[in-house]
Amino acid sequence: MSSALRIVSYGLGPIGLAAARLVSTKSTLQLVGAIDVDPDKVGRDVGELLEQEAIGVSVEADAEAALTRLKPDAVIHCTSSFIPAIVEQLETAARAGVNVVSSSEELLVPDLQHGELAERIDTAAKAGGCSVLGTGVNPGFAMDLAAVIASAVAFDVQSVKCTRVVDAATRRLPLQKKVGAGLTAGEFKKQLATGKFGHIGMRESVALVARGLGFELDDIEQTVEPVIAAEDHKTPFLTVKEGQVAGIRNHGYGRAGQQTLVHLDLAMYVGAPEPRDEIVLDSTPPVHVSFPGGIAGDEATAAMLVNNVHGAVAARPGLVTALDVAPPRLAR
Amino acid sequence: MSSALRIVSYGLGPIGLAAARLVSTKSTLQLVGAIDVDPDKVGRDVGELLEQEAIGVSVEADAEAALTRLKPDAVIHCTSSFIPAIVEQLETAARAGVNVVSSSEELLVPDLQHGELAERIDTAAKAGGCSVLGTGVNPGFAMDLAAVIASAVAFDVQSVKCTRVVDAATRRLPLQKKVGAGLTAGEFKKQLATGKFGHIGMRESVALVARGLGFELDDIEQTVEPVIAAEDHKTPFLTVKEGQVAGIRNHGYGRAGQQTLVHLDLAMYVGAPEPRDEIVLDSTPPVHVSFPGGIAGDEATAAMLVNNVHGAVAARPGLVTALDVAPPRLAR
Helix, strand or coil: CCCCEEEEEECCCHHHHHHHHHHCCCCCEEEEEEECCCCCCCCCEHHHHCCCCCCCCEEECCHHHHHHHHCCCEEEECCCCCHHHHHHHHHHHHHCCCEEEECCHHHHCCCCCCHHHHHHHHHHHHHHCCEEEECCCCCCCCCCHHHHHHHHHCCEEEEEEEEEEEEHHHCCHHHHHHCCCCCCHHHHHHHHHCCCCCCCCHHHHHHHHHHHHCCCCCEEEEEEEEEECCCCEECCCCEECCCCEEEEEEEEEEEECCEEEEEEEEEEECCCCCCEEEEEEEEECCEEEEEECCCCHHHHHHHHHHHCHHHHHHCCCEEECCCCCCCCCCCC | CCCCEEEEEECCCHHHHHHHHHHCCCCCEEEEEEECCCCCCCCCEHHHHCCCCCCCCEEECCHHHHHHHHCCCEEEECCCCCHHHHHHHHHHHHHCCCEEEECCHHHHCCCCCCHHHHHHHHHHHHHHCCEEEECCCCCCCCCCHHHHHHHHHCCEEEEEEEEEEEEHHHCCHHHHHHCCCCCCHHHHHHHHHCCCCCCCCHHHHHHHHHHHHCCCCCEEEEEEEEEECCCCEECCCCEECCCCEEEEEEEEEEEECCEEEEEEEEEEECCCCCCEEEEEEEEECCEEEEEECCCCHHHHHHHHHHHCHHHHHHCCCEEECCCCCCCCCCCC
16 A cells, blocks of 8 residues: 555544544554534544544534545545435535445445435536445445355355344443333334334345345335343343343345245344354355354444445445445455 | 356366356356367367257367457356466457456466566456456455455454365365375375475465455465375265375465464365364454355355356456455356
């Protein structure tokens, strides 16, 4: 690497900050700017937000001004899961000619739910000569990209089953809240109806698997149910009492006619036994991949963002997916 | 896929034939030609060589004439493990502007042992506007690329250990012979001295892991030893008697100073227990990947060749590696 890529962190929530911290440890990447609209963060040094020494990079609220002035090689973008909320942010980056790696779950397969917005982003990125890529660990790797890559050693694949079990007790408080730990079943239902609760991105994972493997689906469906605690569980952050919600069970199905070609089974709850990731391809030859203990969630998401920067910078201009860019791998 | 990619099979040994058979099952690929110098094969229909119905594709001996006339999108190249033996074949393909996916083990990291020849190939490929890619399952996936991709979910990686155990009794005769099954220890030593015996590509696997993870190695070393049968083993093809060689144990080491950063441990012998592939990254967070039962060898190699065609065709012109092209995945 002749010189480090210049990076701006766009969105400084927990994942954005973890990614910024990781960037600061990489010799091939240099954090040169930070963007967030939170008045409690604007003007502060990113090092301070990371509870480290100041690094001379202040948080700015005006993305366009920051990107136009700094002209970074890429932004690491972590502001929202939902494409309608980020389309203008992505267009701003594209107009400035800045490559984007985003944690937006919907951006994994952008045209699945937002065809028109995806076209707008693609047009802007091509005009700006830069790429826009959505990534993460789930969605983005554990239940989708890893299964697609595992298919490389197969002659043919009839169907895919991915199982992910996360013990939410070992995760940060926002994840525990996101899966409803400590709620009553009634509260869980109400939260679920908002559409911003639980795991985001299951449909996108099913779609990425299907596209990666050339399955033509008629239908993508998901189910979400609460897992009720059979006994009390105490986490570092909260206590789930017997009978309360411990977390979620989220299934995703991709079907063609009566056949289920893709089945993704996600369990994230406090006290979940045997945390793991498993990928089983019903294929010739059979392929079985296991991650004993499971892929660490929040840490791995920050890692995927940072480890995709080099690939996104090298990618063709436009709105791209993980199927288009070089395989993600550790950035130094 | 609007129209199928037109493919020529170059080299019709067991792996080349398996790849040709696989191509013939794919709707996005069409076998339009075949090249081999074996007088027993020239002029015969590829379908006949596959013990199937004729498909109207005859084997030709003159690669230049065939590629210039057919102008395929890609060749699947399976003639030799060794770059000096194939450099002119690759230049011929490049002059015809044909992308190459090759099973040559040395081509996985072409400049590792053949810097000048690699430059020649790269120059020819760039001039022809096509890419040349080496791939396979081992080397090419099980002990190298899979470990590199697994690092995508890590903050940092200190070292890598890959273990591959293959029960050679379940593999075809050439593999059993390649690992020395049935030889005496003395015969094994003599064979080993030829440099064309045993597993080819261990150094390339170590190098690909190191490049993929940004390790700067001072030294790549391998050791090869016979595994002696503790009891008689009968395979469908031969019998290994107690005291004879059952197969090989091949270690690869990548070191920086006193530290071993990459350790690849390959056991391929008749009767090897618990066949499997294991990848352990000493990393933050820790990453452990397991393929229970192991990745099928010969089948997976043919699959990797075919499943990399679309990626190679989309890749930038030049001599490329698995680190440069889109992740391999099932071709339809």
